[in-house]
Amino acid sequence: MREAPLPALQVEGIRKQFGALHVARDVSLSLPRGARHALIGPNGAGKTTLVHLITGLLRPSAGSIRIDGRDVTSLAAEQRVTLGLARTFQISSLFPRLTVAENVGLALAARTGIDIRPWGSLRRQSAIIDEAASLLQSLTLLDLAHRPVTDLAYGRRLVEIALALALKPKILLLDEPAAGVASEDRAMLLDLLLRLPDDIAVLIIEHDMSLVFRLAQRISVLVDGAILTEGSVAEVRSDPRVRDVYLGTRAHA
Amino acid sequence: MINLPTILTLLVDGVSYGLILFLISAGLTITLGVMRVVNLAHCAFAMAGGYFALGCVRYAGLDLLSALVLATALTVVLGALLERTVYRWVYATSQLGQILMTMGLVFVMIASANLAFGSSLQSLPVPAWLAGTWETPAFTLSVYRGFLVLVSVALGVALWALLEFTEFGAKLRAAVDNPRMARCVGINVPRVFAITFAGGCGLAAIGGILGNQMLPLEPWYALKYLVPVLIVVAVGGLGSLKGSFYAAVILGLVDTFGRYYIPAGGAFIIYVASGVALLWRPEGLFGRA
Amino acid sequence: MNRQTVLSSSPQAVVARALTRHRFSWVDLLPWAVIALVYVVADTYVPLGTQVIIMIIFALSLDLAVGYGGIDTLGHAALFGAGAYGAGLVALNLSTEPITGLLAAGVAGAVVALLTGPLVLRTRGVTQVMLTLAVSTVLLEVCNAWKSVTGGADGLAGFRIAPLFGAFRFDLAGHTAYWYSAGVMAVAFLFCKVIVNSPFGLTIRGIRENPVRMQLLGVSVRLRLLMLYAMSGVLAGWAGGLTAQVTKVVGLDTLSFVLSGNALVMLILGGTGSLYGAILGATVFVVVSDRAAAINPFHWLFALGIVLILAVRYAPSGLVSLFEKGAARAFGRKSG
Numbered sequence: 013m014r015e016a017p018l019p020a021l022q023v024e025g026i027r028k029q030f031g032a033l034h035v036a037r038d039v040s041l042s043l044p045r046g047a048r049h050a051l052i053g054p055n056g057a058g059k060t061t062l063v064h065l066i067t068g069l070l071r072p073s074a075g076s077i078r079i080d081g082r083d084v085t086s087l088a089a090e091q092r093v094t095l096g097l098a099r100t101f102q103i104s105s106l107f108p109r110l111t112v113a114e115n116v117g118l119a120l121a122a123r124t125g126i127d128i129r130p131w132g133s134l135r136r137q138s139a140i141i142d143e144a145a146s147l148l149q150s151l152t153l154l155d156l157a158h159r160p161v162t163d164l165a166y167g168r169r170l171v172e173i174a175l176a177l178a179l180k181p182k183i184l185l186l187d188e189p190a191a192g193v194a195s196e197d198r199a200m201l202l203d204l205l206l207r208l209p210d211d212i213a214v215l216i217i218e219h220d221m222s223l224v225f226r227l228a229q230r231i232s233v234l235v236d237g238a239i240l241t242e243g244s245v246a247e248v249r250s251d252p253r254v255r256d257v258y259l260g261t262r263a264h265a
Numbered sequence: 266m267i268n269l270p271t272i273l274t275l276l277v278d279g280v281s282y283g284l285i286l287f288l289i290s291a292g293l294t295i296t297l298g299v300m301r302v303v304n305l306a307h308c309a310f311a312m313a314g315g316y317f318a319l320g321c322v323r324y325a326g327l328d329l330l331s332a333l334v335l336a337t338a339l340t341v342v343l344g345a346l347l348e349r350t351v352y353r354w355v356y357a358t359s360q361l362g363q364i365l366m367t368m369g370l371v372f373v374m375i376a377s378a379n380l381a382f383g384s385s386l387q388s389l390p391v392p393a394w395l396a397g398t399w400e401t402p403a404f405t406l407s408v409y410r411g412f413l414v415l416v417s418v419a420l421g422v423a424l425w426a427l428l429e430f431t432e433f434g435a436k437l438r439a440a441v442d443n444p445r446m447a448r449c450v451g452i453n454v455p456r457v458f459a460i461t462f463a464g465g466c467g468l469a470a471i472g473g474i475l476g477n478q479m480l481p482l483e484p485w486y487a488l489k490y491l492v493p494v495l496i497v498v499a500v501g502g503l504g505s506l507k508g509s510f511y512a513a514v515i516l517g518l519v520d521t522f523g524r525y526y527i528p529a530g531g532a533f534i535i536y537v538a539s540g541v542a543l544l545w546r547p548e549g550l551f552g553r554a
Numbered sequence: 555m556n557r558q559t560v561l562s563s564s565p566q567a568v569v570a571r572a573l574t575r576h577r578f579s580w581v582d583l584l585p586w587a588v589i590a591l592v593y594v595v596a597d598t599y600v601p602l603g604t605q606v607i608i609m610i611i612f613a614l615s616l617d618l619a620v621g622y623g624g625i626d627t628l629g630h631a632a633l634f635g636a637g638a639y640g641a642g643l644v645a646l647n648l649s650t651e652p653i654t655g656l657l658a659a660g661v662a663g664a665v666v667a668l669l670t671g672p673l674v675l676r677t678r679g680v681t682q683v684m685l686t687l688a689v690s691t692v693l694l695e696v697c698n699a700w701k702s703v704t705g706g707a708d709g710l711a712g713f714r715i716a717p718l719f720g721a722f723r724f725d726l727a728g729h730t731a732y733w734y735s736a737g738v739m740a741v742a743f744l745f746c747k748v749i750v751n752s753p754f755g756l757t758i759r760g761i762r763e764n765p766v767r768m769q770l771l772g773v774s775v776r777l778r779l780l781m782l783y784a785m786s787g788v789l790a791g792w793a794g795g796l797t798a799q800v801t802k803v804v805g806l807d808t809l810s811f812v813l814s815g816n817a818l819v820m821l822i823l824g825g826t827g828s829l830y831g832a833i834l835g836a837t838v839f840v841v842v843s844d845r846a847a848a849i850n851p852f853h854w855l856f857a858l859g860i861v862l863i864l865a866v867r868y869a870p871s872g873l874v875s876l877f878e879k880g881a882a883r884a885f886g887r888k889s890g
Contacts, residue, residue: 361620374859496684
């Protein structure tokens with residue numbers, strides 16, 4: 013009998029507290045390969061904190077995190093990235109004075125290990141240039157390639173996604189990718205997210221329910237640092253507790 | 266070597282050295298902690314106090330304590346004037362700009378001291394009633410050192426009382442904790458800082474004048490003692506007077522005992538110790554991360 | 555030279571153009587033109603010129619660490635002094651051949667950087683400054699105490715330096731020293747340019763902009779900064795080694811806080827993060843100090859101080875920014 017394939021990301025019993033403040037209570041989550049999993053919950057529920065815990069910017073007080081079955085709980089953030097974990101930031105965290113192309117180039121250089129080379133020039137790395145060009149094109153960022161990121165308004169969100177995709181991750185954590193995106197552009201964003209490769213496990217944190225329902229297969233609901241419930245889209249939609257806590261309110265713009 | 270009289274003498278020497286460093290550092294920890302201004306010229310104000318006192322003694326015939334009062338007042342005025350002018354230029358610039366300006370100021374002050382009083386070491390006369398030693402069966406205490414300790418501790422207590430019990434102290438503490446919030450609450454942070462800056466210069470001057478025996482006066486004083494002062498501020502924690510106090514006293518003791526018991530390398534023990542302290546607690550003993 | 559596809563506006567070309575770099579231009583030749591000019595026209599200033607060149611190399615090394623790496627240091631003299639003592643000890647005990655001593659000096663600087671880097675790079679801001687200060691002071695006191703090897707407070711002296719390439723004697727007028735230093739400066743400058751334009755250079759800029767994001771791109775920030783610090787150590791070591799070989803004396807002042815402070819001031823004066831700022835700042839600082847001291851031995855520090863204060867007021871991003879603005883106005887486009 014073949015064993016079930018290991019989940020791409022497995023989070024078990026994560027706890028985190030700052031003094032008396034419990035920001036994560038026994039949180040568990042499992043993302044199989046190719047998953048489309050959404051994490052929803054009211055503001056302050058601890059969603060971004062959970063992402064920090066998974067990516068390694070914070071250490072949990074208890075619990076474990078596994079990537080492809082390998083325990084990474086004690087690994088540093090950069091080590092988890094090399095194992096295939098990538099994330100976007102809710103408030104874009106980019107390289108402000110570098111151009112869009114340089115931002116993406118950095119990510120590609122980091123992934124391919126070229127970033128450590130103290131001679132030559134990134135311009136001459138044709139493989140990287142090709143990949144950057146196609147990535148920027150697919151995100152309609154090519155026109156903005158030469159602009160420093162700090163000059164951009166809306167484009168920053170896309171650059172965030174570009175950086176994450178440049179890493180060719182196995183697991184992608186998207187922290188409110190639609191936040192601050194005008195409603196006309198959300199269709200384009202949704203299209204982008206739907207086109208993500210099938211073998212990437214995606215965890216998306218979002219308030220925009222229409223996006224969540226179109227994209228996700230499973231949903232976890234996080235309230236006050238604890239998982240209230242988890243299930244398929246239909247299950248969660250019809251759960252009265254979830255409606256009480258969250259779905260009754262308007263989606264955030 | 267390890268007998269009681271020696272230990273007690275070293276103790277008094279170490280504590281008095283530390284307290285002098287505290288007086289000098291107090292202003293800097295607030296400057297760095299509150300307004301985030303890298304004021305490398307801070308030690309130069311201690312030096313200025315010393316030289317002003319020298320001038321009072323030499324040309325106005327004053328005794329040490331009267332000179333102390335007048336020279337401190339002059340240094341406060343100098344600090345206030347410079348704050349209003351050249352320091353205002355650099356509040357908005359980066360830390361590197363502040364380093365450049367304050368270094369320029371140090372050079373100007375060193376050159377001025379050299380011009381006015383020459384380059385040799387200068388000492389301030391100790392009044393007769395403070396000279397000499399106090400003999401007890403247990404050990405011998407230098408009267409001046411004892412006086413130093415008393416005055417420094419009194420000043421320290423007065424400073425603490427100022428912070429804890431006065432309105433100004435409350436405003437200053439608010440400004441240290443959260444400058445932006447303090448502004449929102451209506452505290453005139455620039456004015457609080459201007460007063461604190463001038464006060465800090467005055468304290469430094471007192472330290473420079475009273476500590477003349479341990480830190481002799483010379484034009485390069487401003488740079489020579491900048492390093493121990495910076496270490497006190499860093500190890501104590503930026504913006505923390507309590508931190509500066511403890512760090513200064515500990516540093517004074519470690520340095521004094523170190524130099525006595527390990528003549529060969531005792532001088533750099535404080536640097537190793539501070540390095541270890543900073544690696545253990547990068548934000549300082551009482552600093553905020 | 556560029557691998558261009560047929561259309562100059564192909565996506566690849568657009569991307570390639572958007573990767574900024576420090577081009578080599580005629581401006582890069584200016585320093586050597588000045589060096590040559592001084593040699594031809596103002597021979598008496600050659601020894602001063604050598605001093606300036608050595609400080610330029612030191613300032614360049616500091617620019618790598620401070621301007622590009624964002625490492626706050628007031629203890630860079632530790633690396634300079636390591637190079638000086640390294641070259642001096644090699645000349646005294648191993649070989650008087652200058653290039654050997656120079657290479658040893660570079661290695662010494664790199665070694666000290668690699669040993670102290672893990673401590674110093676763990677922190678940021680004021681704490682980092684203090685740690686660098688503590689490290690360089692400890693090194694100074696160690697050299698002070700270790701009389702048998704370093705000569706203590708008296709330092710090293712009395713070593714000879716063999717003729718350069720076996721042919722050019724280090725003459726008393728300092729001509730050989732001048733061109734020797736200029737050659738090292740050329741190598742150092744090239745070294746810096748190559749690093750800054752490389753993928754590693756881009757990574758360092760990224761670390762400067764957003765170290766957390768770099769971590770989340772899978773980059774070990776500390777390792778990269780340590781590499782940069784070591785590279786900076788090589789250059790600082792060369793500067794120290796040159797001082798030792800040119801003056802034939804090594805003292806504790808090569809490790810002093812004053813030297814570190816002066817170098818930082820030179821760099822800030824000229825402007826950080828551009829390499830040219832290091833050259834300009836070092837030149838102005840050393841020349842003003844020297845000329846002011848020659849005019850009046852008492853007031854030179856005063857004049858220097860005033861220059862620094864005024865520079866902050868009128869050229870807060872460094873003197874180089876004044877030139878950039880001037881060039882932009884003169885040529886009607888952004889330079890660099």
